Amino acid sequence: MEERIDRIKKQLHIAGYKLTPQRESTVRVLLENETDHLSAEDVYLLVKDKSPEIGLATVYRTLELLTELTIVDKINFGDGVSRYDLRHEGAQHFHHHLICISCGAVDEIHENLISDAEKVVEERYGFKIKDHRLTFHGICHRCQDKE
């Protein structure tokens, strides 16, 4: 936890930014809820519990900054809000998501499922890949068991 905060602090400094108390609170909330997919509002409410003076705009600005530095990834599951997901330590690729259309759960897949696809895209389409988004929509194993 503390090492990860430290590393993020360094990343900010290198880019010319400070890890202010508000930014640190925001980062901590993201770290403590790493498997969730929090919206800016979600983050704001959680940060507010511990630092009630924080403003929503600051949370938005912090999330934008973290996105720029690829510390978090901004994702959109099509429900009208952006969600923010910490990029995993040393992961060169953004993980994939399984969205259950029955219960709404969002599960993560951390193994790389598309290295073959990437090869095709780079070689056959001459496209230099920097990032990707892969999301499956369907029925999760829990909802299938219920039936």
Place this chain on the structure above:
Amino acid sequence: MEERIDRIKKQLHIAGYKLTPQRESTVRVLLENETDHLSAEDVYLLVKDKSPEIGLATVYRTLELLTELTIVDKINFGDGVSRYDLRHEGAQHFHHHLICISCGAVDEIHENLISDAEKVVEERYGFKIKDHRLTFHGICHRCQDKE
């Protein structure tokens, strides 16, 4: 063109809806701009050229309806607007996208690049896939040539 309109008309009728002039204009715009990735506003402006009386709300309602019937797919490239993409005739899977972070171009890939990944997801994660979204972000071949 006309056959595709007819087929969509039938799909609407089966589901209990009519192909009104406004809906037809909207569908025509989508067909005429099939490789683009139009936002609701884009569609509205194009429809307005030919049918100036149409309202933006009608376009939104039509696009929502077409999405429900899986005639179009609603996609979100993370720029704050939903875009609408005609599902290809007989395509059992939604196509993939290459987004150039240099020039903003969005290219489509119609071959299925992720059948292996889908197998893994279904078998190893017990997830019943209904749909997917795969987008690559990077530098397109045109921008690479420019350098």
Place this chain on the structure above:
DNA sequence: GTCTTTGCAAAACGTTTGCAAAGTA
């Protein structure tokens, strides 16, 4: 003292909704 960051409120933006009028079977 300069430059960055913050909180607040207002504004902006895309999208949805209520409703009365128009259209359709």
Place this chain on the structure above:
DNA sequence: TACTTTGCAAACGTTTTGCAAAGAC
């Protein structure tokens, strides 16, 4: 007639912005 669809304007929810105050180096 009963039901669907439309256009308009207003409302909505999320995100961004202007600005003066506070903070950091």
